[in-house]
Amino acid sequence: MGHILTVEAALRQRVALREAGQTLVFTNGHFDLLHIGHLDYLEKARALGDALFLGLNGDTSTTRLKGAGRPLIPAAERARLLAALLPVSGVIIFEGDTADTLLTALQPDIYVKGGDYAHKPLPERPTVEAYGGKVMLIDFLPGHSTSALIAKIKALP
Numbered sequence: 001m002g003h004i005l006t007v008e009a010a011l012r013q014r015v016a017l018r019e020a021g022q023t024l025v026f027t028n029g030h031f032d033l034l035h036i037g038h039l040d041y042l043e044k045a046r047a048l049g050d051a052l053f054l055g056l057n058g059d060t061s062t063t064r065l066k067g068a069g070r071p072l073i074p075a076a077e078r079a080r081l082l083a084a085l086l087p088v089s090g091v092i093i094f095e096g097d098t099a100d101t102l103l104t105a106l107q108p109d110i111y112v113k114g115g116d117y118a119h120k121p122l123p124e125r126p127t128v129e130a131y132g133g134k135v136m137l138i139d140f141l142p143g144h145s146t147s148a149l150i151a152k153i154k155a156l157p
Contacts, residue, residue, distance in 0.1 A: 002052075002054075002082075002083045002084075002085075002088040002089045002090045002091060003083055003090050003091070004079045004080065004083050004090075004091050004092075004093070005053075005090040005091065005092050006092070007092060007102070007105060009090075010053060010090055010092050010102075010105075010106060011105060011106065013051075013053075013089075013090060014053075014106050014107075014108075017050065017051055022049070022050035022051060023048070023049035023050045023051075023109045023110065024049060024050070024051050024052075024053060024106065024108040024109050024110070025045055025046065025048050025049035025051065025052045025053070025108060025109070025110045025111075025112055026052070026053045026054075026055065026099075026102070026103065026106060026108035026110070026111050026112070027041075027042070027045050027052070027053075027054055027055070027111070027112040027113065028054065028055030028056070028057070028094075028099040028102070028113075028124075029054075029055075029056070029057065029114075030056070030057045030062045030065070030066060030070075030071060030078075030146075031054075031056060031078050031081075031082055032062065032066070032070060032071040032072050032073055032078065032146050033072055033073065033146045033149055033150065034073075034078070034081050034082070035145075035146065035149055037140055037145060039085065039087075040140075041114065041138055041140060042054070042082075042085060042087040042088060043087050044138045045087065045112040045138060046087035046088070046089075048110050048112065048136065049109060049110055051089040051090075052087055052088055052089050052090075053089060053090045053091075053092060053106065053108065054082055054088055054090070054091045054092070055092050055094050055099045055102045056075060056078060056079050056082065056091050056092065056093045056094070057075075057093075057094065057095075058075045058093045058094060058095045059071055059074060059075045060095050061094065061095045061096060061097065062075070064097065065097060072150075075093050076093075079091045079093055097123075098123045098124055099124055100123070100124055100127045103124055103127045103128055103131075103133070104127060104131070107131045107133060108128075108133060109133060109134065110133065110134050110135075110136055111124060111128045111133055111134070111135050111136070112135075112136050112137075112138055113135070113136075113137055113138070114137065114138060114139075114140050115137045115138060115139040115140055116140065117137055118137055122135065
């Protein structure tokens with residue numbers, strides 16, 4: 001189980017991981033309405049290294065990027081849920097449109113995103129490649145997405 005981290009605390013942990021010769025994996029996203037697809041993705045990401053840090057889009061960022069009515073769950077609650085998951089070493093809430101600032105600061109060895117980025121630009125790719133990190137895409141568990149879950153809830157009588 002991980003912790004909700006400030007950027008400063010994450011940087012301290014990153015230094016300790018590097019000194020121990022351990023691999024840091026990083027991912028980011030909104031993780032609104034946590035579901036089994038999220039857990040599957042996080043388990044696969046964590047298996048790539050010794051620690052998994054998760055950059056969580058905050059409330060302002062999520063509203064800006066996902067639209068009115070989102071997030072459904074406040075960032076503090078999403079962070080607490082995610083930090084409680086076994087694969088997650090730490091959660092850092094951020095308000096940017098991309099995770100570039102966190103990536104530049106932490107310089108994780110591996111940056112992971114969902115397989116949906118195989119056919120569209122990944123905004124953080126140049127940042128990761130600039131410091132020599134590796135970008136990896138992980139396929140989502142078919143049939144599981146927050147958007148599909150929201151649509152299913154809206155369709156209830």
